Amino acid sequence: MQKQSTKIREIFTSIQGEGPYVGQKHIFVRFCKCNLNCAYCDTDFNSQNAKDYNIDDLALNLADNDAEVISFTGGEPLLELDFLKEFLSEYKSKLNKKIYLETNGTLYKNLAQIIDYIDIISMDIKLESATGQKNLFFENEEFLKIAQKKETFIKAVFDENISDVEIEKTTTLAKKYNTLLILQPKMPINKGLDLDNIYNKFYKKYKNIRLIPQVHKYLNLA
Numbered sequence: 001m002q003k004q005s006t007k008i009r010e011i012f013t014s015i016q017g018e019g020p021y022v023g024q025k026h027i028f029v030r031f032c033k034c035n036l037n038c039a040y041c042d043t044d045f046n047s048q049n050a051k052d053y054n055i056d057d058l059a060l061n062l063a064d065n066d067a068e069v070i071s072f073t074g075g076e077p078l079l080e081l082d083f084l085k086e087f088l089s090e091y092k093s094k095l096n097k098k099i100y101l102e103t104n105g106t107l108y109k110n111l112a113q114i115i116d117y118i119d120i121i122s123m124d125i126k127l128e129s130a131t132g133q134k135n136l137f138f139e140n141e142e143f144l145k146i147a148q149k150k151e152t153f154i155k156a157v158f159d160e161n162i163s164d165v166e167i168e169k170t171t172t173l174a175k176k177y178n179t180l181l182i183l184q185p186k187m188p189i190n191k192g193l194d195l196d197n198i199y200n201k202f203y204k205k206y207k208n209i210r211l212i213p214q215v216h217k218y219l220n221l222a
């Protein structure tokens, strides 16, 4: 039977530059497609530079790497459901690495089908004030209901346009599901962004927060 294959934009090893695992060595597997269209997106969706991999090709590519974590990123990795399901069921235990999912936190039905293979979930809440796309709090909550089975943290990219309603809804979700909330300023950081004020608005409503910028950009790493 033919193995599942898909286009992968790039595979590279670097440090994790975001969230609580910042500085840890990860292998990044970047897929090409996304279901959203955020204004600040820096992903190159031109798949001309992407290569086809079947699940065996990918496993071979990852096998000799001494990084202990594979980070599936994008785009939106949960759009690659059939590929990931087959890859993880065949190779997760053979590769003996942790699986870290970087996701926009919307495709909850797809998450439900592979949650058992995932170790860590970095779930974005995409705020309309930063993305220019409508807030998706309903989808985010459905996602969290499933994600809470595993280690999960929420990441919210924000800028000076963040609204009090967005802060209220984001902290309500984080509190309800008892989840660490990472506040990540949109890059480049505007001079007008009052980080102290925004941080304290969040902190008044929820204490389990961390303000962490994209560290790899400061270090000029991939």
Ligand code: SF4
Pocket: 034, 035, 036, 037, 038, 040, 041, 042, 043, 074, 075, 076, 104
């Ligand atoms: S969800 Fe991520 S990959 Fe998709 S458009 Fe937004 S920033 Fe880009």
